[in-house]
Amino acid sequence: MAKRTATRPGAGTAAEAALFADYDPGPYFCELTAARAGDGGATATVRARLAAIGLEALRARAAVAEGELIDLGVTFTVYSDATAIDRILPFDCIPRIITAAEWDHIERGVKQRVAALNLFLHDIYHGGKILADGVLPRELVLGNANYRPEMEHFPVRFGTYVHICGTDIVRGRDGDFMVLEDNARTPSGVSYVVENRHLMSRSFPDLMAGMNLRPVDDYGRRLHAAMAEIAPEGVDDPEVVLLSPGIYNSAYFEHVFLAREMGVPLVEGADLVVERDHVWMRTTAGLRAVHTIYRRIGDDFLDPTVFRPESLLGVPGLIGAWRAGRVTLANAVGTGVADDKAVYAYMPRIIRYYLGEDAILANVPTYICREKPGLDYTLAHLAELVVKPVGESGGYGITIGPRASRAELETARAALLADPANWISQPVIDLSVAPTLTEYGIRPRHLDLRPFAVTGRETWVLAGGLSRVAMREGSLIVNSSQGGGSKDTWVLADEVLAEGPG
Amino acid sequence: MAREPVMLARYAEGLFWMARYLERVENLARLIDVTQGFESPGREAESWHALVRINADEEDFARRGHTPGADAVKSFYLADAANPTSIPASLEAARYNARTLRPLISTEMWRQLNMFHRAMSAIAPEEMQGDRLSRLCTRIKEGVQTHTGITEGTFFRDQGWLFYRLGRLIERADQTTRLLDIRYHLLTAPSGGEEQRVAELARWGGVLRAAAGYHAFRRIARPGFTPADVVAFLLVDHGFPRSVGLCVSEMEAVLGELRARWGLRGTVRSLELVEDLRAALMGRAVARIIEGGLHEFLDAVQKDLIALGAEIGTAFFRDWRPNAAA
Structure with a gap:
């Protein structure tokens, strides 16, 4: 056993007081300083250990840790104004802590939501009982750009459409968890969950020592198992591949990560060929059959003979092979209709409709501008609301009322009036904060949480998820494309500290 | 139990070329080093132009507006990323291939190449002069040799x-x-x-x-x-x-x-x-x-x-x- 230093200060020491002296989370729930039942002293221990390290040493070690991300090429690509820049996802070295009880709640909520999403997708592609019953407007589903008629009456194994789901969860002032959106197409970020943990354990072993944390390194194995499970029936030892748009994609690092963790080839469209309704990959020894494709390219680009004819990323004939039952695609085609921001508003009702249960994780209140009451309310309260386009992702096109200038509000108003159905609005959520290392010292920054659920026959949720942090003061936008960073997310196992608080 | 690993044709090609580009970098550093050693007083330009000749780069060298001379040749091979036979261009190509191979190569291989590439993509003019040139060549050789050693020790x-x-x-x-x-x-x-x-x-x-x-x-x-x-x-x-x-x-x-x-x-x-x-x-x-x-x-x-x-x-x-x- 490692020797423990006798001088490590406990909670509430002078050093801690100094490090957190100026720290004021304001009205927001703080993930590290709020008193929480069931943390077994973990948050106090982490605060004390941070204080023992001290601000300057934290800065120096954080800089080394970020340098390591650059050396390792753990980067994503940002596209704007025709330039492409490789960036690291800024890593904040102060972990975010989730208690065992909190996690149990989140995990059950995520599983419930994934179950409802899959039942919903199965239903709408098999006649649409929920539409006939008037639970949500027919045109919202059938008129949705992400609704795929190709999927109608097409069977998928275990009724699973959303094999990989990322659920964006925020925490209000009172600490309650709420779902902000579902990502049922190709959610990204899981690589950072695992990489952040590795980085943390290399760079801050003293922060982690003795903490009994739920591990995160099982993701690849679980994902591979699910991908093998969903392969077409009767295939022994199925060949799984990850289909990537290639190295110029902003999430290429994640594609590499997933392929490596699963131990499967990362293929590009041109590596695959469809012959006799089977999908094959080109190897040095000729063609080899492929059974499950974890595709990280959008529906529109999958098959130029069915969707966008100009797509070079996809594989001609792929949809035909899929429909012939020779290959499985994960996620299924047409899941985008379920994670649409307009459909999101109906999720509590969708959950109740299929599962006969209330939603374990609440929605953020949402006004649907395609409906007149929603539009009227939004226009009347524009300065208080967050207005979001329904089709976009990555934080683009959002107007935050209380932060917007008069001109920005008028622009938003014009856009709303021009195409109300394209918009929803939500009250500003007082996202929780966590102490974050900034140039001014330790400061509160807003953050969210994206757990990742993997579903084959059953659903498994990776403990924790990606904590995305808005690195700018006061900012609520956590997206990596908009300057967000991330934190290591610790889910405490039941017995919190093996050796008691440091 | 164990599965027979498949080899995508694209991966095989990437590995073949990654190795070629890196070997090219090492050898070019050797050639530059030996050329400096061969410089004879008053005939430097001639010695350096031999380098261009043996690489069959005469046309490119002229087309890119260089005039024969020690500095031009050194810069053509050590700093001109637009010259496809230069060291920065070869390293760029090696790293490009390595990026496509990341699912396959070891993290240690990738990391070293990533860092080597970064270090060599900005060679300052003064590093190509006098006694510093030989040291630069040594650094380049050792960068490739480090790659080779890591590969020998980690690649499946x-x-x-x-x-x-x-x-x-x-x-x-x-x-x-x-x-x-x-x-x-x-x-x-x-x-x-x-x-x-x-x-x-x-x-x-x-x-x-x-x-x-x-x-x-x-x-x-x-x-x-x-x-x-x-x-x-x-x-x-x-x-x-x-x-x-x-x-x-x-x-x-x-x-x-x-x-x-x-x-x-x-x-x-x-x-x-x-x-x-x-x-x-x-x-x-x-x-x-x-x-x-x-x-x-x-x-x-x-x-x-x-x-x-x-x-x-x-x-x-x-x-x-x-x-x-x-």
Whole structure:
């Protein structure tokens, strides 16, 4: 056993007081300083250990840790104004802590939501009982750009459409968890969950020592198992591949990560060929059959003979092979209709409709501008609301009322009036904060949480998820494309500290 | 239990080229180093232009607006990323391939290459001057050697390793022929007095040093060795890792393993080409080769290696793609 230093200060020491002296989370729930039942002293221990390290040493070690991300090429690509820049996802070295009880709640909520999403997708592609019953407007589903008629009456194994789901969860002032959106197409970020943990354990072993944390390194194995499970029936030892748009994609690092963790080839469209309704990959020894494709390219680009004819990323004939039952695609085609921001508003009702249960994780209140009451309310309260386009992702096109200038509000108003159905609005959520290392010292920054659920026959949720942090003061936008960073997310196992608080 | 790993054609191609580009970088650093050593007073430009000539870059060099001279040549190869045969361009290509290979290569390989690439993409002009040039060349060589060592110690030994080695061996053989070519005219120089003979041998010593073969050569050379012995050493020696002959023998072994262990039947034609190459090298005494014209012989070997590379590409890589790396 490692020797423990006798001088490590406990909670509430002078050093801690100094490090957190100026720290004021304001009205927001703080993930590290709020008193929480069931943390077994973990948050106090982490605060004390941070204080023992001290601000300057934290800065120096954080800089080394970020340098390591650059050396390792753990980067994503940002596209704007025709330039492409490789960036690291800024890593904040102060972990975010989730208690065992909190996690149990989140995990059950995520599983419930994934179950409802899959039942919903199965239903709408098999006649649409929920539409006939008037639970949500027919045109919202059938008129949705992400609704795929190709999927109608097409069977998928275990009724699973959303094999990989990322659920964006925020925490209000009172600490309650709420779902902000579902990502049922190709959610990204899981690589950072695992990489952040590795980085943390290399760079801050003293922060982690003795903490009994739920591990995160099982993701690849679980994902591979699910991908093998969903392969077409009767295939022994199925060949799984990850289909990537290639190295110029902003999430290429994640594609590499997933392929490596699963131990499967990362293929590009041109590596695959469809012959006799089977999908094959080109190897040095000729063609080899492929059974499950974890595709990280959008529906529109999958098959130029069915969707966008100009797509070079996809594989001609792929949809035909899929429909012939020779290959499985994960996620299924047409899941985008379920994670649409307009459909999101109906999720509590969708959950109740299929599962006969209330939603374990609440929605953020949402006004649907395609409906007149929603539009009227939004226009009347524009300065208080967050207005979001329904089709976009990555934080683009959002107007935050209380932060917007008069001109920005008028622009938003014009856009709303021009195409109300394209918009929803939500009250500003007082996202929780966590102490974050900034140039001014330790400061509160807003953050969210994206757990990742993997579903084959059953659903498994990776403990924790990606904590995305808005690195700018006061900012609520956590997206990596908009300057967000991330934190290591610790889910405490039941017995919190093996050796008691440091 | 264990699954037979498949090798995507694109991966095999990427490995082959990554190895080639890195081997090219190491050898170019060797050539630059030896060229500096050959500079004779008043004739620097001529020495440096030989480098352009043996790389068959005369046209590109002129087209890109360079005028012959030490600085222009050094900058063309060390700093001009737009010159496809420069060290920054080769490293860029190696890293590009490594990026596509990240699912396959070890994290340690990727990390080192990523850092090496970054360090070499901004070589300052003053680093190319005087005594700093040789140190720069050493850093470049060591960067590639570090890669080689990490690869040897971490890269999984399946087909990919064999394609990686093929790329390296073909490039290394090619580069050794170019290193020999830089001095071939010495062989035809009229024989002068003892003083001139010693000077000439010293220059050949420089060639051997550039190839890291000086001491090995001295171990096996007779005291009265001639330039032809040096040529024989670099062309056909069985123990020297950079000799063309050893590279060719290893290519044959690698292709044989791809066939026997991995069942790749597309190796037939490549094996024939390698046998032909070996026959050309080993089939007659080096003295006869020199008599027949060393430069012409080296040129023919280079053409054979190009044909071999093309055959491997056709047989195993994604030659169905018009933009296959070349």
